[in-house]
Amino acid sequence: MLHRLSLRAISGQAAMLMNDIISLKTAGEREETKVNSTTGQSMKTTVIILSLGFLLGRAVILLQLLPFVVPFLAAVSHWKRSCTLVAVTALLAGSASVSFTFAGHTMLAIAFYFMFHGLLLWVFGEKKMIPVTVFSAVAVSRYVGFFVSEGHSWYHVLTASIEGSLAMIITVIFFQSVPIVLERKRKAALRHEEIVCLVILLASLMTGTVGWLIYELSVEQIIARYIVLIFAFVGGAAIGSTVGVVTGLILSLANVANLFYMSLLAFSGLLGGLLKEGKKISTAFGLLIATLLMGMYGENQVQLEFSLYESILAITLFMATPKKWTTQLSKFIPGTLEHSQEQQQYLRKIRDVTAGKVEQFSNLFLSLSKSFTLAEANSDKLNREREVDIFLSRVTEKTCQTCMKKHQCWAKKFNETYSLMELLMSECEREGDVTNRTLLTQWRHHCIIDERVIATMKDELNQHYASKHLKQQLLESRRLVADQLKGVSKVMEDFAKDMQREKQEHDKQEFEITEAIQQAGLDVNSVDIYSLEAGNVDIEINLPSNDYSEGEKIVAPILSDILQETIVVKQVHQLSAASSEARVVFGSTKRYVVSEGVAHAAKDGRLVSGDSYSTMELGAGKHVIAISDGMGNGTRAHLESQETIGLLKNILRSGIEETVAIKSINSILSLRSDEEVFSTLDLAMVDLHDGFVKFLKVGSIPSFIKRGEKVTAVESGNLPIGIIQEMDVDVVTEQLKAGDLLIMMSDGIYEARTMAENKDMWMKRVIKEIKTDDPQEIADLLMERVIRESGNEIHDDMTVIVTKIDHYSPKWATIPMKQKKNA
Incomplete structure (x- = not known):
């Protein structure tokens, strides 16, 4: 059946088809009001279902098969049950526009679908049976039609089975493509399978336009080429050629004469995608080239003149398509620039939201820390006078309240009584009893129950001390919690700032690095610069091969010369097992490296030492050396020192500042037990970027720095950990240079020679007399010398750790780059 339609009507229909698909996808990105938006969306959905149903009802393949009717009805009834009647009406209208025979067959197939669907749903109770329902409805309705008109035939059974199988496959396809049009999905991208299913749906709709002509020009070919141009321009050669093949295949099933057009559409999509960098004009030029080539060398299957006119009309529609439509569509096609920007925007939003929550937690912890600090400050306001008043009130309550002279003492002689009792309290606090005979004589003349008051005062002092100790522990607990919360707040604040760091644009630097490496004779596939911050360079480069360590031997030295700092290979990732291409991660190395030697021995040659030590690398380019000496010797001292080192390592790795970490450890150990169990801590943190070292000594003996023939002592006067609740940590900072030796030791080494009057001078002389600079040899020689001297x-228990600081020397020398002459 041929229908004469105006060019304006067909152009409007094609534009409406693309507009509906794109607008329905982008509508999911905007918030909707509950009344007006819902009504508008329902109306738009109804219009879309009517349009799709009408075209699919007309879609006939192989002259007599209608495989799209029941699958579309199944998809609509599953996703939009309220629109089922609209879909049935549209399908029947479309079939009736072809012939009443097709309309009757469509009605029969729909009836069988509802009947089988209710039966299978009642038996199995699963919606997974929908494809089976579609197969049964299409196959049975087709066979019944054949049986009524022509009788039974195995050929008719085979034809009905083929149509049912095809309908079942189309059902699976429509279940992925129809929701893209009908639902407001908040997806950032379409999977490749969804894109193909969407193209199959579009091609199925085009089969509904088969036979429509505009001055002998095929409408389905105009729309098909327009669709191919759109996808080629948006998705490139791969998407364009795929759309061309799928569209041509579907149209060739509707009209065998269109089989030739499958090659034309595929070739057009390929050329248009390859030329997409030249914008719309280049993509359209690809369609013209494909039309001319296929028309000239296509064995005259179609007239070149008509085919050229169809391409020109498709190009006209393509050029008239608004840019915002193609831009919105490209956001859902993986691999496009717009899709990458959309993904980055989405990730940036998620990152900012997460960073905001982390900052809120940081502020919360900081507020809690301030509240505990405020509570401690308020508690400190309980001064000495307040404590004396409370103490004396408890004493008088147990003594003076039952005395017959209480009115004379506290009413007439209040100041004298209060002063004498305050002096008695001070005397008992100092001496444990009243030993001042003059004070005792004055009190006996003043009070008739003098001995009873003194006895009660001594008893109350014991309770007072216990109460004061509990209050002090409470204050220390608050201080510990405040310090911990403050430290956690700082860590979370830094973490939020790290999350909000973005990859900066370094196009110029990436081009210069690529050019420099290529000048050295090595091909580079891609260069991605994430950071050029001094000491924190992060660059990733794709190399054709790294089998011969090209990254370490060639690229790293070139980058070191360009960036004026030492760059090394951090990681190497093989991109695939089939190729030798590798992605190499380059980054800044530390300016200094350390080498260490350790020697330790337990008292009297035992197996368990009371000393514990640890060395570790922190993520900020810091090297930590720590020695802890537990009180006494043996297992108990070993457990104490080991626990101190363990707590220190865990707290430092969390990112909390070292002074806060030591205060926290002190509070934990002092509150943990009532026993007097102490441990020392000798901590050194070496910054491998600038060579500065920070010493935090808590009850430990001095450390020594040897530079050439000069030996310097580093010491601090902090008490051991756990001996007092409140402590101030003194930090001593020194500048190290390449070749310096840092010697840290426990008191077993330092105090081994009891006859030495000045242990500092003796230890400096011993260290100076050691001629080797190997850390392990120094540690062994120092241990041997001390034992011989004893x-x-x-x-x-004896422990000594020797650390040597050296410049980092890369394995491969720097390759100087040719300097460009200024124009």
């Missing part, structure tokens, strides 16, 4: 006996 009469070949080990009087205490």
Whole structure:
């Protein structure tokens, strides 16, 4: 059946088709009001279902098969049950526009679908049976039609089975493509399978326009080429050629004469996608080239003149398509620039939201820390006078309240009584009893129950001390919690700032690095610069191969010369097992490296030492050396020192500042037990970027720095950990240079020679006399010398750690780059 339609009507229909699909996808990105938006969306959905149903009702393939009717009805009834009647009406109208025979067959197939759907749903109770329902309805309705008109035939059974199988496959396809049009999905991208299913749906709709002509020009070919141009321009050669093949295949099933057009559409999509960088004109030029080539060398299957006119009309529609439509569509096609920007915007939003929540938690912890600090400050306002008043009130309550002279003492002689009792309290606090005979004589003349008051005062002092100790522990607990919360707040604040760091644009630097590496004779596929911050360079480069360590030997030295700092290979990732292409991660190395030597021995040659030590690397380019000496010797001292080191490592790795970490450890150990169990801590943190070292010594003996023939002592006067609740940590900072030796030791080494009057001078002389600069040899020689000086006996646990600081020397020398001459 041929229908004469105006060019304006067909142009409007094609534009409406693309507009509906794109607008329905982008509508999911905007918020809707509950009344007006819902009504408008329902109206738009109804219009879309009517349009799609009408075209699919007309879609006939192989001259007599209608495989799209029941699958579309199944998809609509599953996703939009309220629109089922609209879909049925549209399908029947479309079939009736072809012939009443097709309309009757469509009605029969729809009836069988509802009947089988209710039966299978009642038996199995699963919606997974919908494809089976579609197969049964289409196959049975087709066979019944054949049986009524022509009788039974196995050929008719085979034809009905083929149409049912095809309908079942189309059902699976429509279940992925129809929701893209009908639902307001908030998806950032379409999967490749969804794109193909969407193209199949579009091609199925085009089969509904088969036979429509505009001055002998095929409408389905105009729309098909327009669709191919759109997808080629948006998605490139791969998407364009795929759309061309799928569209041509579907149209060839509707009209065998269109089989030739499958090659034309595929070739057009390929050329248009390859030329997309030249914007719309280049993509349209690709369609013209494909039309001319296929028309000239296509064995005259179609007239070149008509085919050229169809391409020109498709190009006209393509050029008239608003840019915002193609831009919105490209956001859902993986691999496009717009899709990448959309993904980055989405990730940036998620990152900012997460960083905001982390900052809120940081502020919360900081507020809690301030509240505990305020509570401690308020508690400190309980001064001495307040404590004396409370103490004396408890004493008088148990003594003076039952005395017959209480009115004379507290009413007439209040100041004298109060002063004498305050002096008695002070005397008992100092001496444990009243030993001042003059004070005792004055009190006996003043009070008739003098001995009873003194006894009660001594008893109350014990309770007072216990109460004061509990209050002090409470204050220390608050201080501990406040410090911990403050430290956690700082860590979370830094974490939020790290999350909000973005990859900066370094196009110029990436081009210069690529050019420099290529000048060295090595091909580079891509260069991605994430950071050029001094000391924190982060660059990723795709190399054709790294089998011979090209990254370490060639690229890293070139980058070191360009960036004026030492760059090394951090990681190497093989992109695929089939190729040798590798992605190499380059980054800044530390300016200094350390090498260490350790020697330790337990008292009297035992197996368990009371000393514990640890060395570790922190993520900020810091090297930590720590020695802890537990009180005494043996297992108990070992457990104490080991626990101190363990707590220190865990707290430092969390990112909390070292002074806060030491205060926290002190509070934990002092509150943990009532026993007097202490441990020392000798901590050194070496910054491998600038060579500065920070010493935090808590009850530990001095450390020594050897530079050439000069030996310097580093010491601090902090008490051991756990001996007092409140402590101030003194930090000593020194500048190290390449070749310096840092010697840290426990008191078993330092105090081994009891006859030495000045242990600092003796230890400096011993260290100076050691001629080697190997850390392990120094540690062994120092241990041996100390044991010999002690009469070949080990009087205490001994530990010594020697750390040598050196410049980092890359394995491969820097390759100087040719300097460009200024124009």
